[in-house]
Amino acid sequence: MTEALTTAQTLSLMGAGFVNALTPLNLLAMAASVTLGIVIGCLPGLSAAMGVALLLPMTFTMEPATGLIVLGGIYCGAIFGGSISAILIHTPGTPASAATALDGYQLTLQGKAGKALATACVSSFFGGLLSCISLYFFAPALAKLAMKFASPENFWLSIFGLTIIAGVSSKSLLKGLMSGALGLILSTIGMDPMEGVKRFQFGQVALYDGINTTCALIGLFSMSQVLILAEKKIKERGNVVAVKDRMMLTWAEFKLITPTILRSWIIGNIIGILPGAGASIACFMGYNEAYRFSKHKEDFGHGSIEGVAGSEAANNAVTGGSLIPMLTLGIPGESVTAVLMGGLIIQGLQPGPELFTRYAPMTYTFFAGFVLIQFFMLAIGLIGSKGFAHISRLSDAILIPCVTVLCVVGSFAIRKNFVDVVLMLIFGMLGYLVRKFDLNPAAIVLALILGPIGERGLRRSLLLSGGNPAILFSTPLCWALIILSVIGIMSPMLMNRLEKKSVVPESPQGDVDNRTEAEVSE
Amino acid sequence: MKKFFALMLVLLLAMCLMVGCGEKEQEVDENAEWAPTSPVTVIVAYKAGSGTDNTARVLTTYAEKYVGQSLVIENLEGGSGSIGWTALVNAEADGYTIGFVNLPTYFSNIAQGGVDYTAESIVPICNHVNETSVILVAADSPFNTLEELVTYAQANPGVLKASTNGNQASNHIGAQLFASTAGFEYTAIPYGGTADQLLALRQGEVDFSSAKFADFASFTSEVKVLGVMATERMADHPEIPTLGELGYYDQWYGSARCIVAPAGTPQNVIDFYEAAFKAAMEDADYLAAATTASVTTDYMDAEALAGLLAAQNTFAMETVTALFPAE
Numbered sequence: 001m002t003e004a005l006t007t008a009q010t011l012s013l014m015g016a017g018f019v020n021a022l023t024p025l026n027l028l029a030m031a032a033s034v035t036l037g038i039v040i041g042c043l044p045g046l047s048a049a050m051g052v053a054l055l056l057p058m059t060f061t062m063e064p065a066t067g068l069i070v071l072g073g074i075y076c077g078a079i080f081g082g083s084i085s086a087i088l089i090h091t092p093g094t095p096a097s098a099a100t101a102l103d104g105y106q107l108t109l110q111g112k113a114g115k116a117l118a119t120a121c122v123s124s125f126f127g128g129l130l131s132c133i134s135l136y137f138f139a140p141a142l143a144k145l146a147m148k149f150a151s152p153e154n155f156w157l158s159i160f161g162l163t164i165i166a167g168v169s170s171k172s173l174l175k176g177l178m179s180g181a182l183g184l185i186l187s188t189i190g191m192d193p194m195e196g197v198k199r200f201q202f203g204q205v206a207l208y209d210g211i212n213t214t215c216a217l218i219g220l221f222s223m224s225q226v227l228i229l230a231e232k233k234i235k236e237r238g239n240v241v242a243v244k245d246r247m248m249l250t251w252a253e254f255k256l257i258t259p260t261i262l263r264s265w266i267i268g269n270i271i272g273i274l275p276g277a278g279a280s281i282a283c284f285m286g287y288n289e290a291y292r293f294s295k296h297k298e299d300f301g302h303g304s305i306e307g308v309a310g311s312e313a314a315n316n317a318v319t320g321g322s323l324i325p326m327l328t329l330g331i332p333g334e335s336v337t338a339v340l341m342g343g344l345i346i347q348g349l350q351p352g353p354e355l356f357t358r359y360a361p362m363t364y365t366f367f368a369g370f371v372l373i374q375f376f377m378l379a380i381g382l383i384g385s386k387g388f389a390h391i392s393r394l395s396d397a398i399l400i401p402c403v404t405v406l407c408v409v410g411s412f413a414i415r416k417n418f419v420d421v422v423l424m425l426i427f428g429m430l431g432y433l434v435r436k437f438d439l440n441p442a443a444i445v446l447a448l449i450l451g452p453i454g455e456r457g458l459r460r461s462l463l464l465s466g467g468n469p470a471i472l473f474s475t476p477l478c479w480a481l482i483i484l485s486v487i488g489i490m491s492p493m494l495m496n497r498l499e500k501k502s503v504v505p506e507s508p509q510g511d512v513d514n515r516t517e518a519e520v521s522e
Numbered sequence: 523m524k525k526f527f528a529l530m531l532v533l534l535l536a537m538c539l540m541v542g543c544g545e546k547e548q549e550v551d552e553n554a555e556w557a558p559t560s561p562v563t564v565i566v567a568y569k570a571g572s573g574t575d576n577t578a579r580v581l582t583t584y585a586e587k588y589v590g591q592s593l594v595i596e597n598l599e600g601g602s603g604s605i606g607w608t609a610l611v612n613a614e615a616d617g618y619t620i621g622f623v624n625l626p627t628y629f630s631n632i633a634q635g636g637v638d639y640t641a642e643s644i645v646p647i648c649n650h651v652n653e654t655s656v657i658l659v660a661a662d663s664p665f666n667t668l669e670e671l672v673t674y675a676q677a678n679p680g681v682l683k684a685s686t687n688g689n690q691a692s693n694h695i696g697a698q699l700f701a702s703t704a705g706f707e708y709t710a711i712p713y714g715g716t717a718d719q720l721l722a723l724r725q726g727e728v729d730f731s732s733a734k735f736a737d738f739a740s741f742t743s744e745v746k747v748l749g750v751m752a753t754e755r756m757a758d759h760p761e762i763p764t765l766g767e768l769g770y771y772d773q774w775y776g777s778a779r780c781i782v783a784p785a786g787t788p789q790n791v792i793d794f795y796e797a798a799f800k801a802a803m804e805d806a807d808y809l810a811a812a813t814t815a816s817v818t819t820d821y822m823d824a825e826a827l828a829g830l831l832a833a834q835n836t837f838a839m840e841t842v843t844a845l846f847p848a849e
Binding site: 049050052053056057060147148150151191193194195196198205206208209275276329330331332335338339340341342343345346347348350351352415416417456460463464466 | 569570571572575576579580583595596597598599600601602604605608609634636637638683688689690709711712713714717718721722724725727728739740741811814815816
């Protein structure tokens with residue numbers, strides 16, 4: 001291994017990286033990969049990880065830096081692209097956009113699809129760009145955090161994540177908790193992670209690893225949406241909302257979402273660094289914090305651009321963050337970085353300190369490419385959004401069958417497994433009922449994602465300590481997460497009380513619900 | 523405008539559908555020389571970017587030249603490989619679907635029950651990769667030799683913890699083989715996969731682990747390898763003793779990744795692939811790429827592989843079953 005580089009050397013390598021990244025070939029690669037990434041992200045069932053995996057073999061013949069730039073472009077593009085279908089047709093293209101659907105779709109119903117898309121695009125851009133800062137300057141320091149995050153911390157992270165349910169819960173906290181509990185129960189399906197006992201599998205091999213999150217997501221969000229749209233269509237001729245839309249954000253709106261973007265950047269970045277977590281959790285956390293600190297809480301669930309910004313900035317901030325432990329320590333935090341790491345290894349580059357010494361020119365070219373990718377994402381996203389926004393004007397007669405086909409194909413494409421399609425349909429019906437009863441589909445998905453992380457964390461911790469629960473309170477990080485969880489549970493109640501005292505009682509904050517849609521179409 | 527967007531949606535749908543469809547019907551003549559006339563699906567039962575996937579992709583990239591068609595890798599992950607292997611054995615035996623099978627996992631899945639395939643569901647084509655298991659500890663571990671570890675473990679039964687890549691998964695078997703032959707008790711902690719398993723070792727959450735060299739190639743300085751599970755010391759690492767030398771498990775243990783076809787695939791098809799992959803594994807470009815990607819190529823022809831499969835089957839059914847008595 002070569003010796004550590006001086007600051008001056010590193011800075012000059014960083015500069016050289018930009019020069020190397022600006023070759024016509026690299027720029028072309030960025031434009032093409034970001035566009036492709038956005039398309040992949042848009043399509044339900046094709047996630048960022050699958051997009052990166054699909055393109056991986058094509059990068060073998062490229063220069064390592066170009067190959068990585070292509071994969072990075074797909075990654076960032078897909079994470080942003082998921083928001084497009086989430087906003088327009090209430091179909092999160094990837095799990096990372098589940099929280100975006102909450103307010104984004106409400107904006108579409110109000111005829112503000114363009115604004116919602118622009119918000120998503122601008123937030124994704126800043127989330128991604130800011131995450132590059134930590135990638136450049138704090139990678140080694142932040143990587144240490146990943147090393148500290150062991151089983152007890154993972155357990156508390158999932159508990160902290162579950163407190164978000166309070167934030168995303170519609171009118172009633174009780175119903176939010178019921179939804180969360182339902183999600184947790186569903187998350188126990190599949191093979192027991194510790195002892196290999198099969199739980200509620202009913203002989204289905206496809207349920208071995210539990211319910212596929214993407215399947216559940218497509219069912220709960222998209223298929224149920226189709227059913228609700230169709231029902232409305234049958235009952236009353238739904239009137240199309242007039243589009244009164246301006247794409248560009250006004251200065252006031254931009255100022256409104258700036259603090260949210262900064263918060264989401266930090267959240268997304270940290271979540272990205274932690275192994276095991278990922279963009280799908282970050283979007284909920286970003287959304288939740290946006291809500292907690294918002295001065296316009298009443299807008300949340302009824303089309304808040306802050307909500308869209310909170311979710312989208314956070315999930316794109318994950319991209320830079322998740323590269324840190326992968327590149328510095330060889331820890332692939334989530335599935336996309338695992339594929340990226342595979343790409344590196346095939347190129348003969350082992351993740352680790354050597355990437356920043358011996359292979360520093362390649363690494364910094366990739367970083368520079370990653371920065372430039374964000375600009376391509378902004379440009380392509382904004383240009384594309386203008387066109388995409390028109391989808392919201394399509395009549396339900398076209399949308400309903402199209403979305404149905406997308407749901408079926410999307411859930412099949414995940415693993416080419418028909419059981420997944422059936423599962424998606426079951427979740428579609430479940431989602432329909434859930435929304436009829438004002439339960440919360442977002443809370444179900446959140447619990448479905450966090451349940452296994454929490455279960456593994458808890459059971460592994462107890463196995464490690466020989467059954468002594470003291471291990472769960474053994475490190476400062478554990479306590480930090482416990483305190484965060486307590487704040488997470490208490491703050492909505494406290495804030496409610498404070499607000500009730502100070503001003504007129506506010507209308508309860510809502511979530512995806514039918515009432516809002518009814519109000520809008522009135 | 524509306525029409526245009528409707529058209530765009532339809533195009534997107536068509537794209538999705540194309541992803542989904544890839545079936546082909548072909549007549550196979552048993553005796554004639556056979557060669558594929560359309561792309562061949564190669565099933566990998568682990569996700570893209572995993573160790574199995576990487577080695578498979580390095581080979582298929584260079585094997586296309588000899589197969590004469592594109593080899594399309596399909597990652598069907600989940601259930602410790604059983605989802606992909608179920609798809610493989612149920613695929614049409616027409617030579618257009620082949621796949622990578624990991625040993626001993628393919629057989630240990632059968633031994634554990636709950637899968638639809640058997641040892642007879644596949645026909646061997648050739649072996650590709652062989653990786654020897656090792657026993658390792660973190661670099662700051664107090665143990666510097668296997669004997670130290672074993673002495674401590676015998677004196678303190680059940681205190682030492684080993685991370686595994688899953689309950690009764692390949693690296694759990696490795697740890698169990700070591701512990702049972704060295705005569706000590708330990709606590710096995712299952713993690714989601716090899717990456718998480720080794721992260722736990724680096725974090726100091728567990729005391730030792732069993733894995734393969736390629737699994738920790740990016741952080742070799744953070745671990746100490748105390749012993750290899752082979753009959754002879756490894757050429758690249760002559761300083762590391764074998765477990766057998768010290769009186770512990772004296773057989774080879776590790777994982778092999780081989781190429782197989784669904785049962786019923788005609789012999790001429792098998793012969794074709796055997797020759798094509800042999801040529802690919804001798805290709806200078808492949809060998810260079812394999813070295814960069816640290817793929818430990820170990821070609822075995824169909825006959826030798828059949829022997830390995832049989833041995834691994836017995837190993838899974840007898841040795842592994844005995845290692846994990848039903849509780």
